[in-house]
Amino acid sequence: MAIDYKRVLEKAEGYKPAISRFLRDLIALPSESCQEQEVIRRIKQEMEAVGFDRVEIDPMGNVLGYIGRGRHLIAMDAHIDNVGVGNPENWKFDPFKGYEDDEVIGGRGASDQKGGMASLVYAGKIIKDLNLAADYTLLVTGTVQEEDCDGLCWQYLVEKSGIRPEFVVSTEPTSCRIHRGQRGRMEIKVAVRGVSAHGSAPERGDNAIFKMGPILGELQGLHTRLADDAFLGKGSLTVSEIFYTSPSRCAVADGCAISIDRRLTAGETWEGALEEIRRLPAVKKAGAQVSLYDYSRPSYTGLVYPTECYFPCWVVEEAHPSCQALVAAYQSLFAEKPVVDKWTFSTNGVSIMGRYGIPCVGFGPGHEDQAHAPNELTWKKELVQAAAMYAVIPQVYAAGGRA
Numbered sequence: 001m002a003i004d005y006k007r008v009l010e011k012a013e014g015y016k017p018a019i020s021r022f023l024r025d026l027i028a029l030p031s032e033s034c035q036e037q038e039v040i041r042r043i044k045q046e047m048e049a050v051g052f053d054r055v056e057i058d059p060m061g062n063v064l065g066y067i068g069r070g071r072h073l074i075a076m077d078a079h080i081d082n083v084g085v086g087n088p089e090n091w092k093f094d095p096f097k098g099y100e101d102d103e104v105i106g107g108r109g110a111s112d113q114k115g116g117m118a119s120l121v122y123a124g125k126i127i128k129d130l131n132l133a134a135d136y137t138l139l140v141t142g143t144v145q146e147e148d149c150d151g152l153c154w155q156y157l158v159e160k161s162g163i164r165p166e167f168v169v170s171t172e173p174t175s176c177r178i179h180r181g182q183r184g185r186m187e188i189k190v191a192v193r194g195v196s197a198h199g200s201a202p203e204r205g206d207n208a209i210f211k212m213g214p215i216l217g218e219l220q221g222l223h224t225r226l227a228d229d230a231f232l233g234k235g236s237l238t239v240s241e242i243f244y245t246s247p248s249r250c251a252v253a254d255g256c257a258i259s260i261d262r263r264l265t266a267g268e269t270w271e272g273a274l275e276e277i278r279r280l281p282a283v284k285k286a287g288a289q290v291s292l293y294d295y296s297r298p299s300y301t302g303l304v305y306p307t308e309c310y311f312p313c314w315v316v317e318e319a320h321p322s323c324q325a326l327v328a329a330y331q332s333l334f335a336e337k338p339v340v341d342k343w344t345f346s347t348n349g350v351s352i353m354g355r356y357g358i359p360c361v362g363f364g365p366g367h368e369d370q371a372h373a374p375n376e377l378t379w380k381k382e383l384v385q386a387a388a389m390y391a392v393i394p395q396v397y398a399a400g401g402r403a
Contacts, residue, residue, distance in 0.1 A: 003132065003332070003392050003395060003396070004130070005332050005333050005392065007130060008126060008130065008132075008333065008388050008391055008392055009333060009388050011126045011129055011130065011388075011391075012122070012123075012126060012384045012385070012387040012388040012391070013384055015122045015125065015126070015384075015387065016380055016383070016384050018122060019118045019119060019122050019380075019383050019384070019387060020100065020105060020118075020380060020383070022046055022118045022121065022122070023105055023110070023114060023115055023118035023378070023383070024098050024100065024105060024107070025042055026039055026042060026043070026080070026109065026114040026117065026118065027095075027096060027098045027105070027107035027108065027109055027110060027114060028096050028097065028098065028107075029042060029096075030082075030096055030108070031080060031081050031082055031109070032081060032082060032083065032084055032147070033081045033144070033145045033146070033147045033148035033149075033297075034081075034144075034145060034148065034297055034298065034299055034300050035081075035300055036061060036080060036081050036144045036145075036300055037061065037300045039080050039114075040057060040061060040062075040063045040080065040142060040144070040300075043063050043065075043080065043117060043121065043142045044057060044063050044065075046121050047063070047065040047121055047124065047140070050121060050122065050124055050125035050128070051124070051125060051128045052065040052066060052067055052124055052140070053066050053067055053068065053069075054066040058156075058157075058161060059160075059301060059303055060144060060145075060153060060156045060299050060301060060303050060305065061144045061299045061300050061301045061303070062141055062142060062143045062144055062153055062156075062157065063080075063141070063142040064139060064140070064141055064142075065121075065124065065139070065140040065141075065142075066137060066138065066139055066140075067124050067127055067128070067133065067137070067138040067140075068127075068133045068134075068136055068137045068138055068394075069137055070133070070134060070135040070136040070137050070398065071135050071136070071137075071398075072135060072136040072137070072166055072394075072397065072398045073136070073137050073139060073163075073164075073165045073166055074136050074137070074138055074139070074165055074166060074167060074168075074169075074393070074394045074397060074398075075138075075139040075140075075141055075163070075165035075167075075168040075169070076120055076123075076138065076139070076140050076141070076168070076169040076171060076390055076393075077141045077143055077154075077168055077169070077170050077171065077348055077352070078113055078114070078116040078117035078120055078140075078141070078142055078143070078171045078172075079113050079142075079143045079144070079145075079146030079147070079150075079153070079172075079348060080109075080113070080114060080117055080142045080143065080144065081144055081145060081146055081147050081148070082108050082109035082112065082113075082114070082147065083108075083112075083147050083372050084108075085108055085374075086374060087374075090374035090375075091374050091375055092374075092375050093106055093107075093375070094107075095107055095108040095374075095376070096108065098110070099377075102380075103379060103380060103381070104377045104378065104379055104380065105377070105378055105380065105383075106375060106376060106377045106378075107376065108376055109376070110366065110370065110376045110377055110378040111173045111365070111366025111367055111368075111370035111371060111376055111377065111378045112172070112173055112366065112370065112371035112372065112376070113146075113171065113172055113173065113364070113366070113371075115173070115364070115365045115366045115378040115382075115383055115386075116171025116172065116173070116364045116365060116366070116386065117142055117171070118383060119171065119365055119383050119384075119386035119387040119390060120140050120171060120386075120387075120390055121140070122387045123386075123387045123388075123389075123390030123391040124138070124140060124391075126387065126388070126391040127391050127394075130391075132391060132392065132394075132395055133395075134394070134395045134398045134399070135398050136394045136395070136397070136398040138394050139163070139165060141153075141157070143157075143348060144299055144300065145297075145299055146347075146348055148295070148297060149295040149297075149307065149309070150311055150346050150347060150348055150350055150351075151311055151348050151349075151350040151351030151352070151354070151355065152295065152305060152307055152351070153348065153351075154348050154351035154352050154355075154356075155305065155307060155351050155355065156305050158351070158355075158356050158358075160305075164356070164358065165358060166322075166358075166359075166397075167321075167322035167358065167359040167360065167361065167397070168349075168352045168353075168358055168359070168360045168361075169326070169360075169361055169362070169363060169390065169393060170347050170348060170349055170352070170360055170361070170362040170363075170364070171362075171363065171364040171365075171386065171390070172343065172345075172347045172348075172362055172364050173364045173365065173366030173367055173368050173370065173371065173378075174341070174343070174362050174363055174364045174368070175366070175367050175368070175382070176363065176364075176365060176382045176385050176386060176389075177338060177339040177340070177341050177363070178323065178326050178327060178330065178338045178339070178340045178341070178361060178362065178363055179340075179341055179342055179343050179361070179362035179363070180315060180316040180317075180318060180320075180323050180340060180341075180342065180361055180362070181231065181232060181313070181314055181315035181316060181342045181343075181349075182232070182313065182314065182342055182343040182344075182345070182346060182347060182349060182350075183232050183233065183235070183236075183263045183264055183265050183313045183344075183346070184263070184264035184268075184310075184311050184312045184313030184314070184346070184350060184354060185261065185262060185263050185264060185311045185346050185350075186260075186262040186264065186270055186273055186274075186292060186309060186310050186311070187259065187260070187261065187262075187292065187293040187309035188259070188260040188262055188273070188274065188277065188290065188291070188292060188293070189257055189258070189259060189260075189289075189290070189291050189292075189293055190212075190215060190257065190258050190260065190277065190283070190288050190289070190290050191255070191256070191257040191258075191288060191289045191291075192208050192211045192212055192215070192255070192256050192257070192286045192287070192288045192289075193208060193254065193255055193287070194206040194207050194208030194209075194211060194252065194253055194254045194255065194256070195252070195254055196246060196247050196251050196252050196253070196254040197251065197252045198250065198251060198252075199248075199249075199250040199251050199252065200250075202252050204252075205251075205252030205254070206252070206254075207252045207253055208244065208245075208253045208254055208255050208256035209244055209253045209256045211256065211286040211288075212242075212256040212258065212286070212288075214282035214285070214286075215258075215280065215282040215283055215286060215288060216239060216258070217282070218280045218281065218282045218283070219237060219239060219260070219277070219280070222237065222276060222277070222280065223236060223237045223238070226265075226268075227265055227266075227267055227268055228265065229265040229266040229267065231266070231315065231342060232265045232266050232313060232315065232342060233265060233342075233344075234265060235262075235263055235264055235265040235268050235273075236262070236263040237260050237261065237262045237263070238260070238261050239258050239259070239260055240259045240260065240261045241258060241259035242256070242257070242258050242259075243255075243256070243257045243258070244256045244257075259293070260277075264312070264313045265313060266313060266315065268313070270292070270310045270312075274290055274291075274292070277290045278290050292308045292309055292310055293308075293309040294306060294307070294308055294309065295307050295308075295309055311346055311350035311351075311354065312350055312354030312355060313350075313354065314349055314350065314353035314354040314360070315342075316353060316359050316360060316361055318340055320359055321359075321397070321400070322359040322360075322361050322397065323340070323359075323361050325393060325396045325397035326338070326361050326363055326389070326393060327340070328396050329389055329392045329393050329396045330363075330389065332392070332396075333385075333388055333389065333392065334385070343362065343368065344368060345368060345371060347360075347362065348360075349362070363386065363389055363390075363393075364386060365378055365379065365382035365383045365385070365386040366378040366379070366382065367379075
Protein backbone atom coordinates (compact mmCIF):
# COMPACT_ATOMS: atom_id res chain seq x y z
CA MET A 1 0.00 0.00 0.00
CA ALA A 2 1.36 3.42 -0.97
CA ILE A 3 2.23 5.80 1.84
CA ASP A 4 0.21 9.00 2.09
CA TYR A 5 3.10 11.23 3.18
CA LYS A 6 0.92 14.28 3.66
CA ARG A 7 -1.29 12.34 6.04
CA VAL A 8 1.76 11.10 7.96
CA LEU A 9 2.97 14.68 8.43
CA GLU A 10 -0.50 15.77 9.57
CA LYS A 11 -0.61 12.95 12.12
CA ALA A 12 2.87 13.76 13.41
CA GLU A 13 1.99 17.43 13.80
CA GLY A 14 -1.23 16.47 15.55
CA TYR A 15 0.70 14.43 18.08
CA LYS A 16 3.12 17.26 18.89
CA PRO A 17 1.41 18.03 22.24
CA ALA A 18 1.44 14.34 23.22
CA ILE A 19 5.10 13.92 22.21
CA SER A 20 5.98 17.03 24.21
CA ARG A 21 4.13 15.83 27.31
CA PHE A 22 5.73 12.40 27.09
CA LEU A 23 9.21 13.87 26.66
CA ARG A 24 8.73 16.09 29.69
CA ASP A 25 7.67 13.03 31.69
CA LEU A 26 10.90 11.29 30.66
CA ILE A 27 13.02 14.34 31.52
CA ALA A 28 11.41 14.49 34.97
CA LEU A 29 12.76 11.00 35.77
CA PRO A 30 16.52 11.24 36.44
CA SER A 31 18.12 8.22 34.80
CA GLU A 32 21.88 8.22 34.91
CA SER A 33 23.49 4.98 33.72
CA CYS A 34 22.54 2.00 35.89
CA GLN A 35 19.67 4.00 37.43
CA GLU A 36 17.15 3.87 34.57
CA GLN A 37 14.41 1.71 36.13
CA GLU A 38 11.72 4.37 36.47
CA VAL A 39 12.14 5.84 33.01
CA ILE A 40 12.09 2.34 31.48
CA ARG A 41 8.78 1.64 33.22
CA ARG A 42 7.37 4.94 31.94
CA ILE A 43 8.37 4.12 28.35
CA LYS A 44 6.81 0.65 28.60
CA GLN A 45 3.59 2.22 29.85
CA GLU A 46 3.46 4.66 26.91
CA MET A 47 4.28 1.97 24.33
CA GLU A 48 1.40 -0.13 25.62
CA ALA A 49 -0.94 2.87 25.68
CA VAL A 50 -0.33 3.78 22.03
CA GLY A 51 -0.82 0.20 20.83
CA PHE A 52 2.51 -1.58 20.39
CA ASP A 53 1.84 -5.27 19.73
CA ARG A 54 4.27 -6.50 22.37
CA VAL A 55 6.39 -4.76 25.02
CA GLU A 56 8.92 -6.41 27.31
CA ILE A 57 11.88 -5.55 29.52
CA ASP A 58 14.89 -7.81 29.08
CA PRO A 59 17.22 -9.08 31.85
CA MET A 60 19.63 -6.18 31.29
CA GLY A 61 16.79 -3.68 31.71
CA ASN A 62 16.32 -2.57 28.09
CA VAL A 63 12.72 -1.99 27.01
CA LEU A 64 11.77 -3.68 23.72
CA GLY A 65 8.61 -2.70 21.86
CA TYR A 66 7.42 -4.61 18.78
CA ILE A 67 5.03 -3.65 15.98
CA GLY A 68 4.11 -6.07 13.19
CA ARG A 69 5.15 -9.62 12.37
CA GLY A 70 6.69 -9.21 8.93
CA ARG A 71 9.77 -10.78 7.39
CA HIS A 72 12.17 -7.84 7.69
CA LEU A 73 13.32 -7.13 11.25
CA ILE A 74 14.11 -3.42 11.51
CA ALA A 75 15.22 -1.86 14.78
CA MET A 76 15.18 1.75 15.95
CA ASP A 77 17.30 2.52 18.97
CA ALA A 78 17.26 5.26 21.60
CA HIS A 79 19.43 5.10 24.68
CA ILE A 80 17.40 6.47 27.56
CA ASP A 81 20.06 7.05 30.19
CA ASN A 82 21.49 10.52 30.62
CA VAL A 83 24.62 12.07 32.08
CA GLY A 84 24.56 14.00 35.33
CA VAL A 85 23.68 17.66 35.74
CA GLY A 86 27.17 18.95 36.50
CA ASN A 87 27.31 22.28 38.32
CA PRO A 88 23.66 23.24 39.03
CA GLU A 89 24.64 26.91 38.99
CA ASN A 90 25.22 26.66 35.24
CA TRP A 91 21.53 25.89 34.65
CA LYS A 92 18.98 28.65 34.00
CA PHE A 93 16.10 26.25 34.71
CA ASP A 94 15.63 23.08 36.72
CA PRO A 95 17.17 20.24 34.66
CA PHE A 96 14.37 17.83 35.62
CA LYS A 97 11.34 20.09 35.97
CA GLY A 98 12.45 21.32 32.57
CA TYR A 99 11.50 24.25 30.41
CA GLU A 100 8.99 24.59 27.56
CA ASP A 101 7.78 27.27 25.18
CA ASP A 102 6.19 27.15 21.74
CA GLU A 103 9.44 26.06 20.04
CA VAL A 104 11.67 24.17 22.48
CA ILE A 105 11.73 21.78 25.43
CA GLY A 106 14.59 21.98 27.91
CA GLY A 107 15.97 19.59 30.48
CA ARG A 108 18.64 16.96 31.01
CA GLY A 109 18.28 14.40 28.25
CA ALA A 110 16.11 16.58 25.98
CA SER A 111 18.44 16.15 23.01
CA ASP A 112 20.64 13.35 24.35
CA GLN A 113 18.61 11.32 23.95
CA LYS A 114 15.10 11.09 25.32
CA GLY A 115 13.68 13.19 22.49
CA GLY A 116 14.42 10.36 20.09
CA MET A 117 12.47 7.93 22.24
CA ALA A 118 9.47 10.27 22.51
CA SER A 119 9.34 10.55 18.72
CA LEU A 120 9.78 6.80 18.29
CA VAL A 121 6.85 5.87 20.50
CA TYR A 122 4.52 8.21 18.61
CA ALA A 123 5.85 6.96 15.29
CA GLY A 124 4.49 3.62 16.44
CA LYS A 125 1.12 5.27 17.04
CA ILE A 126 1.17 6.77 13.53
CA ILE A 127 1.96 3.36 12.04
CA LYS A 128 -1.04 1.93 13.88
CA ASP A 129 -3.36 4.83 13.04
CA LEU A 130 -2.59 4.80 9.31
CA ASN A 131 -2.11 1.05 8.95
CA LEU A 132 1.43 1.48 7.64
CA ALA A 133 2.40 -2.07 8.60
CA ALA A 134 3.97 -3.99 5.74
CA ASP A 135 6.29 -7.00 5.47
CA TYR A 136 8.38 -5.92 8.42
CA THR A 137 8.65 -6.25 12.17
CA LEU A 138 9.64 -3.01 13.86
CA LEU A 139 11.61 -3.32 17.09
CA VAL A 140 11.93 -0.14 19.14
CA THR A 141 14.68 -0.41 21.75
CA GLY A 142 15.04 1.86 24.76
CA THR A 143 18.55 0.92 25.82
CA VAL A 144 20.48 1.40 29.05
CA GLN A 145 24.05 2.22 30.11
CA GLU A 146 25.05 3.94 26.84
CA GLU A 147 26.51 6.96 28.60
CA ASP A 148 28.65 4.65 30.73
CA CYS A 149 29.61 2.16 28.02
CA ASP A 150 28.24 2.84 24.53
CA GLY A 151 27.24 -0.27 22.65
CA LEU A 152 27.21 -2.59 25.68
CA CYS A 153 23.42 -2.90 25.47
CA TRP A 154 23.69 -4.04 21.86
CA GLN A 155 26.43 -6.52 22.69
CA TYR A 156 23.89 -8.04 25.06
CA LEU A 157 21.01 -7.88 22.57
CA VAL A 158 23.01 -9.57 19.80
CA GLU A 159 25.03 -12.08 21.82
CA LYS A 160 22.61 -13.06 24.58
CA SER A 161 19.15 -12.30 23.19
CA GLY A 162 19.96 -13.38 19.62
CA ILE A 163 18.46 -10.20 18.16
CA ARG A 164 20.02 -9.34 14.79
CA PRO A 165 18.03 -6.82 12.70
CA GLU A 166 18.60 -6.22 9.01
CA PHE A 167 19.45 -2.64 9.90
CA VAL A 168 19.11 -0.19 12.76
CA VAL A 169 18.12 3.46 12.89
CA SER A 170 19.91 5.27 15.70
CA THR A 171 17.89 8.19 17.03
CA GLU A 172 20.86 10.02 18.59
CA PRO A 173 20.66 13.76 17.85
CA THR A 174 21.51 14.69 14.25
CA SER A 175 19.55 17.96 13.82
CA CYS A 176 17.27 15.86 11.56
CA ARG A 177 20.14 15.10 9.21
CA ILE A 178 21.12 11.59 8.16
CA HIS A 179 24.31 10.31 9.77
CA ARG A 180 26.12 7.26 8.47
CA GLY A 181 29.22 6.89 10.62
CA GLN A 182 31.40 8.01 13.48
CA ARG A 183 34.92 7.72 14.80
CA GLY A 184 35.59 4.97 17.30
CA ARG A 185 37.03 5.43 20.74
CA MET A 186 39.10 3.79 23.46
CA GLU A 187 39.57 4.41 27.17
CA ILE A 188 43.26 3.93 27.88
CA LYS A 189 45.19 3.91 31.15
CA VAL A 190 48.88 4.79 31.46
CA ALA A 191 50.44 4.08 34.85
CA VAL A 192 53.92 4.65 36.27
CA ARG A 193 55.41 3.55 39.56
CA GLY A 194 57.74 5.42 41.87
CA VAL A 195 59.23 5.03 45.31
CA SER A 196 58.02 7.10 48.23
CA ALA A 197 60.29 9.01 50.57
CA HIS A 198 59.91 11.84 53.04
CA GLY A 199 59.14 15.11 51.26
CA SER A 200 62.01 16.81 53.07
CA ALA A 201 64.47 14.57 51.23
CA PRO A 202 62.90 13.83 47.81
CA GLU A 203 66.22 12.60 46.41
CA ARG A 204 65.74 9.43 48.46
CA GLY A 205 62.65 8.52 46.42
CA ASP A 206 61.51 8.28 42.83
CA ASN A 207 58.63 10.67 42.12
CA ALA A 208 55.98 9.04 39.92
CA ILE A 209 54.32 12.36 39.14
CA PHE A 210 57.58 13.78 37.77
CA LYS A 211 58.00 10.62 35.66
CA MET A 212 54.54 11.19 34.18
CA GLY A 213 55.39 14.78 33.17
CA PRO A 214 57.41 13.97 30.01
CA ILE A 215 54.79 11.39 29.01
CA LEU A 216 52.10 14.07 29.05
CA GLY A 217 54.19 16.28 26.76
CA GLU A 218 54.80 13.47 24.28
CA LEU A 219 51.10 12.52 24.26
CA GLN A 220 50.25 16.11 23.36
CA GLY A 221 52.64 15.83 20.43
CA LEU A 222 51.29 12.42 19.38
CA HIS A 223 47.80 13.91 19.05
CA THR A 224 49.03 16.17 16.22
CA ARG A 225 50.43 13.21 14.24
CA LEU A 226 47.39 10.93 14.28
CA ALA A 227 45.74 9.69 11.09
CA ASP A 228 43.11 11.69 9.22
CA ASP A 229 40.17 10.56 7.07
CA ALA A 230 38.30 12.58 4.46
CA PHE A 231 34.87 11.64 5.85
CA LEU A 232 35.29 10.78 9.53
CA GLY A 233 37.99 13.32 10.27
CA LYS A 234 41.13 13.11 12.36
CA GLY A 235 42.01 10.67 15.10
CA SER A 236 42.54 12.39 18.43
CA LEU A 237 43.58 11.90 22.01
CA THR A 238 43.21 13.89 25.18
CA VAL A 239 44.18 13.23 28.78
CA SER A 240 40.92 13.24 30.72
CA GLU A 241 41.93 12.22 34.25
CA ILE A 242 45.01 12.05 36.47
CA PHE A 243 45.46 10.00 39.65
CA TYR A 244 48.25 9.55 42.16
CA THR A 245 49.20 7.56 45.23
CA SER A 246 51.35 8.91 48.03
CA PRO A 247 51.67 8.22 51.74
CA SER A 248 50.88 11.85 52.53
CA ARG A 249 51.19 15.44 51.33
CA CYS A 250 54.64 15.35 52.93
CA ALA A 251 55.94 12.49 50.80
CA VAL A 252 57.18 11.62 47.34
CA ALA A 253 54.38 10.22 45.17
CA ASP A 254 54.85 6.49 44.56
CA GLY A 255 52.25 6.11 41.81
CA CYS A 256 50.71 8.14 39.02
CA ALA A 257 48.17 7.19 36.36
CA ILE A 258 46.27 9.00 33.64
CA SER A 259 43.20 8.24 31.56
CA ILE A 260 43.26 8.92 27.81
CA ASP A 261 40.19 9.46 25.64
CA ARG A 262 41.39 8.19 22.25
CA ARG A 263 39.22 8.71 19.17
CA LEU A 264 39.90 6.35 16.26
CA THR A 265 39.39 7.32 12.64
CA ALA A 266 39.10 4.99 9.64
CA GLY A 267 42.05 2.61 9.33
CA GLU A 268 43.18 2.89 12.95
CA THR A 269 43.08 -0.18 15.21
CA TRP A 270 43.01 -0.59 18.97
CA GLU A 271 46.27 -2.54 18.84
CA GLY A 272 47.94 0.23 16.86
CA ALA A 273 46.66 2.94 19.17
CA LEU A 274 48.12 1.20 22.22
CA GLU A 275 51.41 0.54 20.45
CA GLU A 276 51.79 4.20 19.44
CA ILE A 277 51.75 5.13 23.10
CA ARG A 278 54.02 2.28 24.17
CA ARG A 279 56.64 3.41 21.64
CA LEU A 280 56.89 6.94 23.05
CA PRO A 281 60.41 7.50 24.47
CA ALA A 282 59.12 8.83 27.80
CA VAL A 283 56.80 5.83 28.20
CA LYS A 284 59.70 3.46 27.60
CA LYS A 285 62.02 5.37 29.93
CA ALA A 286 59.46 5.39 32.75
CA GLY A 287 58.57 1.73 32.28
CA ALA A 288 54.93 2.79 32.08
CA GLN A 289 52.13 0.27 31.71
CA VAL A 290 49.65 1.01 28.89
CA SER A 291 46.32 -0.83 28.94
CA LEU A 292 42.63 -0.66 28.08
CA TYR A 293 40.12 -0.05 30.82
CA ASP A 294 37.47 -2.71 31.49
CA TYR A 295 33.79 -2.07 32.21
CA SER A 296 31.87 -4.34 34.58
CA ARG A 297 29.34 -2.13 36.33
CA PRO A 298 26.00 -3.84 37.07
CA SER A 299 22.89 -2.62 35.26
CA TYR A 300 19.93 -1.50 37.36
CA THR A 301 18.67 -5.11 37.26
CA GLY A 302 21.94 -6.33 38.78
CA LEU A 303 23.14 -7.97 35.56
CA VAL A 304 26.89 -7.67 34.91
CA TYR A 305 28.02 -7.96 31.30
CA PRO A 306 31.74 -7.12 31.25
CA THR A 307 33.59 -5.74 28.24
CA GLU A 308 36.78 -3.92 27.30
CA CYS A 309 36.50 -0.18 26.74
CA TYR A 310 37.10 -0.36 22.99
CA PHE A 311 34.43 1.00 20.69
CA PRO A 312 35.17 0.57 16.95
CA CYS A 313 34.70 3.26 14.35
CA TRP A 314 32.23 2.51 11.57
CA VAL A 315 30.86 3.84 8.29
CA VAL A 316 27.87 2.82 6.18
CA GLU A 317 28.31 3.63 2.52
CA GLU A 318 25.92 6.29 1.26
CA ALA A 319 24.74 3.96 -1.51
CA HIS A 320 23.79 1.20 0.95
CA PRO A 321 20.06 0.32 0.87
CA SER A 322 19.62 1.29 4.53
CA CYS A 323 21.01 4.77 3.97
CA GLN A 324 19.12 5.18 0.73
CA ALA A 325 15.86 4.19 2.47
CA LEU A 326 16.28 7.14 4.83
CA VAL A 327 17.18 9.47 1.96
CA ALA A 328 14.08 8.37 -0.01
CA ALA A 329 11.81 8.72 3.05
CA TYR A 330 13.15 12.20 3.81
CA GLN A 331 12.71 13.43 0.22
CA SER A 332 9.17 12.07 0.05
CA LEU A 333 8.16 13.68 3.35
CA PHE A 334 9.88 17.03 3.08
CA ALA A 335 10.33 17.52 -0.71
CA GLU A 336 14.04 18.31 -0.40
CA LYS A 337 17.34 16.48 -0.28
CA PRO A 338 18.66 15.66 3.19
CA VAL A 339 22.12 16.46 4.46
CA VAL A 340 24.08 13.22 4.85
CA ASP A 341 26.85 13.54 7.42
CA LYS A 342 28.46 11.91 10.48
CA TRP A 343 28.53 12.22 14.27
CA THR A 344 31.43 13.78 16.13
CA PHE A 345 30.60 11.81 19.27
CA SER A 346 30.09 8.09 19.84
CA THR A 347 26.85 6.06 19.71
CA ASN A 348 25.57 2.50 20.11
CA GLY A 349 26.60 2.09 16.48
CA VAL A 350 30.04 1.08 17.79
CA SER A 351 28.52 -2.32 18.49
CA ILE A 352 25.67 -2.44 15.98
CA MET A 353 27.87 -1.73 12.95
CA GLY A 354 31.36 -1.57 14.46
CA ARG A 355 31.36 -5.00 16.11
CA TYR A 356 28.63 -6.90 14.28
CA GLY A 357 28.43 -5.33 10.83
CA ILE A 358 24.69 -4.61 11.11
CA PRO A 359 24.07 -1.46 9.03
CA CYS A 360 23.28 1.51 11.25
CA VAL A 361 22.06 4.89 10.02
CA GLY A 362 21.25 7.86 12.23
CA PHE A 363 18.36 10.31 12.23
CA GLY A 364 17.38 12.11 15.38
CA PRO A 365 15.79 15.23 16.82
CA GLY A 366 18.02 17.51 18.84
CA HIS A 367 21.48 18.91 18.28
CA GLU A 368 24.81 17.32 19.04
CA ASP A 369 26.12 20.46 20.75
CA GLN A 370 23.34 20.15 23.35
CA ALA A 371 24.64 16.78 24.56
CA HIS A 372 26.07 16.90 28.10
CA ALA A 373 25.71 20.70 28.16
CA PRO A 374 23.85 22.79 30.75
CA ASN A 375 20.48 24.22 29.65
CA GLU A 376 20.03 21.33 27.22
CA LEU A 377 17.30 21.91 24.64
CA THR A 378 15.49 20.10 21.87
CA TRP A 379 13.16 21.52 19.21
CA LYS A 380 9.49 20.56 18.84
CA LYS A 381 9.64 20.91 15.07
CA GLU A 382 12.37 18.27 14.96
CA LEU A 383 10.45 15.95 17.28
CA VAL A 384 7.57 16.04 14.80
CA GLN A 385 9.84 15.54 11.77
CA ALA A 386 11.52 12.59 13.45
CA ALA A 387 8.21 10.93 14.34
CA ALA A 388 7.11 11.19 10.69
CA MET A 389 10.42 9.75 9.47
CA TYR A 390 10.37 6.82 11.89
CA ALA A 391 6.79 5.99 10.85
CA VAL A 392 7.65 5.61 7.15
CA ILE A 393 11.24 4.30 7.12
CA PRO A 394 10.31 0.64 7.74
CA GLN A 395 7.85 0.47 4.83
CA VAL A 396 10.22 2.34 2.49
CA TYR A 397 13.04 -0.07 3.40
CA ALA A 398 10.82 -3.15 3.06
CA ALA A 399 9.83 -1.92 -0.40
CA GLY A 400 13.48 -1.83 -1.43
CA GLY A 401 14.00 1.90 -0.86
CA ARG A 402 11.12 2.87 -3.14
CA ALA A 403 9.21 5.71 -1.48
